[in-house]
Amino acid sequence: AKVSFHHNDGNVDVLDVDPGTSLMRAAVTNGVAGIVGECGGQAMCATCHVYVRPEYLDGLPEISEDEEEMLECTADPRDEDRSRLGCQIKAGEGFDEIEVDVPASQI
């Protein structure tokens, strides 16, 4: 899946992500700035917070209870509609292409 990470400075990282790989894992592996993934993808740290662009929200998996809790602990404010944990969104699950905005801070 094609995944675009938009940064506040206007830069964009575009990755080709294998099915089953999370946005967080793909970002960390490829050195995308602003995605930390401290807990390794357990929905326990919120340092993989992303804002999904509205046109890609449809079809994404529901927010689990664990994700819901962590979304209350993000460094940058949660956006009720667009905030997700990057570790809980996996390529091939609900999208062929997705664009997200990377928060200014994660810690």
Ligand code: FES
């Ligand atoms: Fe920790 Fe996603 S990597 S919550």
